[in-house]
Amino acid sequence: xxxxxxxxxxxxxxxxxxxxxxxxxxxxxxxxxxxxxxxxxxxxxxxxxxxxxxxxxxxxxxxxxxxxxxxxxxxxxxxxxxxxxxxxxxxxxxxxxxxxxxxxxxxxxxxxxxxxxxxxxxxxxxxxxxxxxxxxxxxxxxxxxxxxxxxxxxxxxxxxxxxxxxxxxxxxxxxxxxxxxxxxxxxxxxxxxxxxxxxxxxxxxxxxxxxxxxxxxxxxxxxxxxxxxxxxxxxx
Ligand SMILES: [Fe+2]
Ligand SMILES: [Fe+2]
Numbered sequence: 122x123x124x125x126x127x128x129x130x131x132x133x134x135x136x137x138x139x140x141x142x143x144x145x146x147x148x149x150x151x152x153x154x155x156x157x158x159x160x161x162x163x164x165x166x167x168x169x170x171x172x173x174x175x176x177x178x179x180x181x182x183x184x185x186x187x188x189x190x191x192x193x194x195x196x197x198x199x200x201x202x203x204x205x206x207x208x209x210x211x212x213x214x215x216x217x218x219x220x221x222x223x224x225x226x227x228x229x230x231x232x233x234x235x236x237x238x239x240x241x242x243x244x245x246x247x248x249x250x251x252x253x254x255x256x257x258x259x260x261x262x263x264x265x266x267x268x269x270x271x272x273x274x275x276x277x278x279x280x281x282x283x284x285x286x287x288x289x290x291x292x293x294x295x296x297x298x299x300x301x302x303x304x305x306x307x308x309x310x311x312x313x314x315x316x317x318x319x320x321x322x323x324x325x326x327x328x329x330x331x332x333x334x335x336x337x338x339x340x341x342x343x344x345x346x347x348x349x350x351x352x353x354x355x356x357x
Contacts, residue, residue, distance in 0.1 A: 205263040
């Protein structure tokens with residue numbers, strides 16, 4: 122049975138940081154990391170869909186961070202640009218260079234080969250490309266130095282808005298249409314084997330317990346913005 126905190130996720134050990142150089146400032150924001158105590162160390166099997174969907178959970182939490190920055194921009198409130206830059210780095214290194222790469226290398230080609238949901242796959246791929254361009258723009262504009270110019274502030278707000286507008290339907294469609302259909306186009310054996318492939322990729326890229334460290338990084342950014350405490354969102 123799957124544990125509540127499966128340990129397949131592996132992340133950044135110092136030896137593997139090279140491919141994720143820009144993530145270093147993000148890591149610096151987080152408190153010293155330790156693996157959650159209720160995680161097991163090995164032997165967990167996570168299906169490809171569960172794996173991808175919890176990565177969407179990370180994406181969603183970064184979208185909430187983008188929401189908060191958009192709110193502050195619209196209200197003309199100042200903010201610490203380094204928090205937004207760190208959020209954009211998580212999108213770049215965890216979502217775009219890892220999660221989306223899995224979709225592009227392991228899922229999309231199989232849908233094309235099966236002749237299923239090909240139009241959807243084309244659209245999702247085009248959105249990945251558009252997202253990367255927006256992330257580059259958000260990352261660049263997220264420094265306080267550039268935000269003193271009103272035009273840059275407007276550009277940043279537009280880029281955040283465009284990213285949010287695209288990614289919420291993007292991930293919702295993947296969760297409800299693409300991932301559920303994936304089981305039907307591969308054999309049970311291949312489906313399980315892909316879980317293993319995902320694990321290997323993750324180990325190669327991030328090292329030990331990476332998913333949970335990324336979640337911790339996101340939580341650290343949420344705390345800096347004052348949006349971490351869930352109880353604040355209960356209607357009064
Ligand atoms: Fe995607
Ligand atoms: Fe996705």
